[in-house]
Amino acid sequence: MKHAIEATYPVEFREADAQRLGAELDHHDSVVLMGMKRVGISNFLRFFLNHPAIGSTYIKNDSTQLFIIVDLNDLVERDVYPFWTLVLTRIVDSIQKSGMPEAVKRESRRIFVKSIQLKDLFFTVESVRKLIGEIHQNNIYPTIFLMRFDRIGDIITPELFNNLQGLKEVAKQKLSYVFTSFRPLYELSPTVLTKSSLSVFAHDMYLAPAKETDSRIILGTLMNRYHASISEKIADTLVTLSGGHVQYLHLALLRMMDETSLPADEAGSIAMLARDEQIHLLSEELFDSFTKGEKDVLLAVHRRTTIDDEARRQAAYLWNTGVVGAHGRIFSPLFAAYLETLTAIHAGNGEFTKKEHLLFGFLKSHEGNLCEREAIIEAVWPESKDLGVSDWAIDRLVARVRSKLKHQGNIYEVMTVKTRGYKLTNHQ
Template sequence: NIQGLLEATHQKLSYVFTSARALDHLDPNIFTRQSMLIFSDNLYIKPAKRIDTEIIFESSIKQYNLKLPEQTITELLKLVDGHTQYLLFALISLRESNPNINADEIFSFLKNDERISLQSEELWESLTSQEQEILLKVKTKKKLTDEEIKQADYLIKTGFFDPKTLKIFSPIFDYFVKTKEDERKKEKSSSDFSKKENLLLTFLESNKNQICEREQIIESVWPEAESLGVTDWAIDRLVARVRNKLKDHDKNYEIVTVKTRGYKLVSRD
């Protein structure tokens, strides 16, 4: 249909689709790479430049009626590093908690903020397992292989890290990646579930053979972020990780998806 409309308008019609991924990545069976190349171009949006971030900042502090010390502003803009959602969440939290915070205190404040942590988690969960592994390697400043550079194409084009300096964007997200690195080390030594994975599994076990709706899962796993909203994507990725780990543990049950409702823990056949 899209192709037909283009032909009917003599190629004078353009569409703009916004998505976290290229269409052929989201559903390669419908949007094949070959067909997409005929009539589309992928444009990747990186974090905003400093001058653009300053414009957003100036309009936002007026909206929130917020005044910050000059040194704090400089440090804040460096920490969010062009990520608009980080910036807006930071301003909301500062207005609610500590608008007079000093520049040397703001990083500690933001890295422990619930909204910021949830945003970091959603960024992380939007990545494939290969991309996550690459970011963990970048964090340790290990040189990437040619194959890993190819696999990191999305990460590079969207500005997650600089392939030349191996620097991850935003000190806030860089810190979050480090926490994931620490989690991996603990998991490798103990083979345990992560904190949130364990919360989910415990909740499902206590409600075995019952449908656990998404809202209930959010309440149990993300109580600190319930009012902020948790995306379906974040829930699905968490469930997928627990599913995979259950295969490696001596558990006689599995997680099944109940369409439009949620999930259920049932005994294996």
């Protein structure tokens, strides 16, 4: 996260959220930072982790902090040993960049090399424990940011959770975790991460869509990045239609930049943007992330149907994350427009959309060979690479291409290589 543009944001950016997170870390508590999919958690954390005034403004325990950033999007294989190897790698990286003694840095490099050579899970976990102990002994308080923790829900075991808890003991309870997830942790692995065990381990914190002033800050940096020149009226429209959702804002700006003839009013902008393939896919991903009960309640809210207290309690996630706001308002007109389409049936004509065509063309150019996730992202979503592309979006696009190939009676078939990627095969 070095040289993040978010470091230039005003220190008041998402002030209430920064105050809450800073207070938790000030007391060495751990946090599960949740929000609806693609809402902007990574954007907020890039600000929090890189802004030079964060420590003096929001973390006031006068201690030296070491932020260890473990982005689980970097996991090629979602398994326990690769997880701990990535954690160890990021700890060593953080130590090298810190002001710790050269002897500690040298020892951490030695431990890392030995761990890679041995490829032993027990030694790797013990190496993590040893280095966390070294950090604490140097009077430094570490915080491990486990970004996109929901990616590894299916590999969480009691042993893995016990080892995470054990690191706090090694650091004499002076270590904090920040987990990011679009769902509560107890939903990722209910038999391991129980509500009772999590209640004393980490506090839930929901990140709602950004306020208008914060959205304008984000939009300004996006415009600088793309050298975009848009009118104040269009900027107002983008902020309003995105509803504080960073990915909606990003995609809407890109679409507006591509248009030679812009809509005359907000209704026209909604109609144009809601039809955009990437925006539609984002809306689909967001809706699919809800439980069946939440979907039913959300559609009822959208139709202005009365919701009883029990239904609202069961679907509290919608209000906690800001999907539904005051007076039953859906956070974004773009998402509300998507909800309108759910009552219609679209049969489709079997033709590839732009993104489907890009994916098929890329797979075909590597026919018979494994195409890994990162390579697919670079080929199909080059404009979204920095913000990240979710596993869901990739899997959904592949499923659509696979279905259309079958519908067309095509000789090609997309095969899944578990945890790795996909390859195109000729089944003739």
